[in-house]
Amino acid sequence: MIVGEQKTLDEIMGLLGDAHKVLVAGCGTCVTVSFAGGEKEVGILASQLRMRSKLEGHPMEVDEVTVQRQCEWEYIDPLAPRLGEYDVILSLACGIGVQAMNERFPDSITLPGVNTVFLGMPVEQGIWEERCQACGDCILGLTAGICPIARCSKQLLNGPCGGSQNGVCEVNPDIPCAWQLIWERAVKLGREEWLLEIQPPKDWSKSRDGGPRKIVRDDLRLADME
């Protein structure tokens, strides 16, 4: 899932500037699960905005809404009739949702209230870790199911490097060495041979190096049904 983190109230207040009427728009999918922009966070932030703006002498009128997914037209289209009422929409979705709102409703201003941080998972309650970089060319089948692109600080394809000490990364002792994890898992599975082949340089053109990416599935496109 996409993991987000809410911006500070100070930053959000700065973004909103002198807006008088604000709609705080949450998203019911990834940012709900990462406790950054779901219905509950929308309610808390909207209350904070009302209180803070009143204390600062320019009370804002703040409404709340949370849609199932801000990154799909069908879920945000029902918002259209009411958006004209607001000076600003503060989206608590990820960067995809914020852009979807701006693209679909070009006459409204939608600002981000959340920083989109990474693709990952909650490893335990309250702790999220990065697991995928969406590189576009998955190599998990070669690396014992542990991704060195997302989890090795140097994105090495043939690790570990000399900075791996006692199973942790030299970049930060809180980062387990991905290649140590890969080796240990391969040994446990009796598949050390997986790691004997030297991996050639990765084709980064399938990642961001090839520019923004796009997938077209003609079999799914409604325009091509005839």
Added chain:
Amino acid sequence: MKYAADLLEQVGLERERVRMVNISSAMGAQFAELVTEMSEQLKGLGPSPLRVDD
């Protein structure tokens, strides 16, 4: 509770305006004591600035 107090502080209110204690229904005297203590604390802080202009 720290989270709730942090939220208040971000808004610009004193974090001492919110408090949670664990107390049983059989502890009437202690409950009264805590409420009195909280009440005195709030009097010290003064009325909420959010209510002053209402």
